[in-house]
Amino acid sequence: MYTGIVQGTARVLSLHKETGHQRIVLVQDSPLFDNIDIGASVSVNGTCLTVTAYSSDSATFDISNRTAEITTLENLKVNDRVNIERSHRAGEENGGHALYGHIESTAQVVSWQPLGETVSAVLQLEPATSAYVFEKGFIGLHGCSLTVDRLDEERHTLTVNLIPLTLALTNLSGLQVGDRVNVEIDQTTRTLVDTLQRTLARQRGKSGDTVKGSL
Template sequence: MFTGIVQARGKVLAIEKKPGLHTLQIALSPELLEGLQTGASVANNGVCLTVTQVGHDRAFFDVMEETLKLTNLGSLQVGDEVNLERSLTFGKEVGGHILSGHIHTQAKLINVDSAESHYDLLFELPETWMKYVFYKGFIGINGCSLTVGEVMANRFKIHLIPETLRLTNLGDYQPGMHVNIEIDSQTQTIVDTVERVLAQRLTS
């Protein structure tokens, strides 16, 4: 489990591509490497990945074919940066909202509205997932716990503060690029339950 509070950005140092599998070598700061062991979970752009090897300045992760297709990890290039968060430990403060590290879909960045007073991102989401997106609700974007600022048809807007831009890779994204989306689990459960109850009433 993760908090959605990105701890650092890590540069992609190497990508070994094999049939149905990519092995990523991601640079980690000394703070993130401290105590990190093989088998530990680290979120990369919100995707829960297992550490397969630890080096003096990096960690190795295997990414399976299904994950490569579902997430933006499949489009990574050497030199790109990913958002990193180590898994939640007992007693740690949860500053965002609980994320599982299991990505539901991707959203396309439509527009960046940048000014001295604000930095807004407008995303387009597949229609089937928009029923879980609500004004002031939570959503996970590239592993960041964020609050939805506006909802319209199959699009939603996020307002970013300077600290989020500094810590994460969201400020690097340009229109046309895709981000990983994890829907808030509580919201999904409530919406699905209401739909099921209404459907049962209509058929009874």
């Protein structure tokens, strides 16, 4: 599990396509991979990946074709920077919200408005994803825990405000209009919405059966 508090960025050192997956090697600028081991889970741009090899300053991950298809990882290039968060340890402070690294979809940046040292960004969501997004709720964007400032349900867009620290520590500062980011919705919200929808669907079905039986 992760918290959405990105610890820094790493640089893509190499990318190799294999049958059924691609292998990526990331090199650290700060001690992000210290004390790492094979099998460790790391959030890379919000996507939970498993360490398959490591050295003193790098870590290697395998990205399945399915993961590549539903995330922005398939578009990475050498020297791109990715957000990194090591898995959360029990007992440590959680300054964000619970994230699992299971990317729901991607969203496209449609507006990027600097406001002093901050940025107001508007992103276009996929319609199926926007059903789980609420104003003042949490959302994970490229692994960053952010609060939804505004939501336009008709246009399926959301607005987030990026503070200077977020811009300094993550790769969100390099985003431009047209870029896509990985989206993870709050799983508690998903559970509540899906449970409510299924319950209402069952109730409507029972009501329909009752009406048919009385005819």
